[in-house]
Amino acid sequence: MSDKSLLIVAGDGIGPEVMDEVRHVIEWMDKRRSVKFTIDDALIGGACYDVHGVAITDETIDKAKSAGAVLLGAVGGPKWAKVDYDKRPEAGLLRIRKDLELFANLRPAICFDALTDASSLKPEFVSGLDIMIVRELTGGVYFGEPRGITDLPNGERRGVNTQVYDTHEIIRVARVAFELAEKRDGKVTSCEKSNVMESGLLWREEVEKLHVEEYAHIEFEHMLADACAMQLVREPKQFDVVVTDNLFGDILSDEASMLTGSLGMLPSAALGAEDSDGRRCALYEPVHGSAPDIAGQELANPIAAIMSFAMALRYSFDMGEDADLIERAVAQVLAGGLRTSDIMQPGKARVSTGVMGDAILRELDNLAA
Numbered sequence: 122m123s124d125k126s127l128l129i130v131a132g133d134g135i136g137p138e139v140m141d142e143v144r145h146v147i148e149w150m151d152k153r154r155s156v157k158f159t160i161d162d163a164l165i166g167g168a169c170y171d172v173h174g175v176a177i178t179d180e181t182i183d184k185a186k187s188a189g190a191v192l193l194g195a196v197g198g199p200k201w202a203k204v205d206y207d208k209r210p211e212a213g214l215l216r217i218r219k220d221l222e223l224f225a226n227l228r229p230a231i232c233f234d235a236l237t238d239a240s241s242l243k244p245e246f247v248s249g250l251d252i253m254i255v256r257e258l259t260g261g262v263y264f265g266e267p268r269g270i271t272d273l274p275n276g277e278r279r280g281v282n283t284q285v286y287d288t289h290e291i292i293r294v295a296r297v298a299f300e301l302a303e304k305r306d307g308k309v310t311s312c313e314k315s316n317v318m319e320s321g322l323l324w325r326e327e328v329e330k331l332h333v334e335e336y337a338h339i340e341f342e343h344m345l346a347d348a349c350a351m352q353l354v355r356e357p358k359q360f361d362v363v364v365t366d367n368l369f370g371d372i373l374s375d376e377a378s379m380l381t382g383s384l385g386m387l388p389s390a391a392l393g394a395e396d397s398d399g400r401r402c403a404l405y406e407p408v409h410g411s412a413p414d415i416a417g418q419e420l421a422n423p424i425a426a427i428m429s430f431a432m433a434l435r436y437s438f439d440m441g442e443d444a445d446l447i448e449r450a451v452a453q454v455l456a457g458g459l460r461t462s463d464i465m466q467p468g469k470a471r472v473s474t475g476v477m478g479d480a481i482l483r484e485l486d487n488l489a490a
């Protein structure tokens with residue numbers, strides 16, 4: 122792929138702090154791996170509101186559409202708590218996801234050996250854990266119509282949301298899951314509530330059909346979403362790729378990610394459809410928010426943001442080896458005993474955001490030597 126353009130939208134709170142460490146890794150790539158990334162910067166969230174009165178501008182949306190990948194820090198904070206609902210920092214994030222039609226949300230849950238003790242599960246259940254949750258991101262009950270709160274004649278109120286999926290929405294996200302499984306351990310688990318919801322039954326039938334017609338070589342199973350929630354804590358290593366709708370994916374991806382320890386460790390990707398040239402819009406961001414409680418104190422863990430950049434290398438630039446290199450460098454630094462506050466353990470060395478970032482660069486130097 123020749124287009125190596127990145128749009129960085131660092132956002133608010135610890136967003137710019139963790140993105141500074143990502144920039145160092147990008148510079149390292151430029152120097153040591155003979156790839157040239159061109160970086161453009163734009164405002165999002167509260168930082169954008171302060172300058173433009175909106176959480177993201179049309180110009181930034183246009184830039185995001187044409188970038189090879191968008192790297193996002195985080196948005197939000199108490200400073201903007203009273204801003205109009207449609208202009209609040211989070212509205213910028215929702216708009217960029219929607220306008221770029223990022224329908225597939227990839228949330229890996231990987232447990233580094235050095236952090237098996239940080240999980241709330243026993244080490245033997247999480248050691249070596251590597252799951253990918255694929256959540257449908259632009260449809261389902263969060264967007265379905267009718268929706269709203271109405272007053273009833275009897276004086277009560279009624280809240281309504283509608284779970285709705287069309288065939289193409291199911292097939293395109295299931296396809297992402299099968300294609301990921303082809304490059305991983307070759308297994309897909311599809312989750313819905315087909316026992317009580319017609320939309321779940323349609324989901325089940327369409328994913329089943331796609332499997333039979335195009336991906337029969339992939340191991341495949343259906344699981345009810347509530348059973349999956351239970352199995353994730355009972356025996357998480359049985360899963361490889363889990364694909365599910367927006368609502369269940371929201372819950373199951375949070376559950377899976379917590380198997381591995383801290384929010385500061387969790388990357389994510391949101392992918393759009395491939396065009397005829399094989400190019401797709403994509404946004405990569407740490408799962409965590411802007412962490413106003415620790416912003417400006419050099420306490421933030423930059424690993425989630427750095428691992429999100431590694432996902433960009435893998436899924437937007439076909440640079441899987443370089444992504445592996447970054448992940449190995451992170452594993453080595455953790456094995457060496459360095460910890461930011463959020464993953465601190467007895468007997469380990471507590472370090473700042475910048476020291477953690479520098480240690481990863483040093484380890485990259487060692488691995489590439």
Ligand code: NAD
Pocket residue numbers: 135194195196197198199211214384385386406407408409410411412413414415420421422423425461463
């Ligand atoms: P949060 O993820 O910002 O923080 C939750 C807790 O985790 C805090 O104690 C924080 O200090 C800690 N934490 C988070 N990331 C960390 C890191 N990298 N290193 C060390 N510790 C870390 O969630 P919150 O406090 O519920 O929300 C704060 C703001 O962020 C809100 O305005 C919320 O709307 C916004 N938010 C944004 C996103 C996003 O930009 N994608 C996601 C979630 C929340």
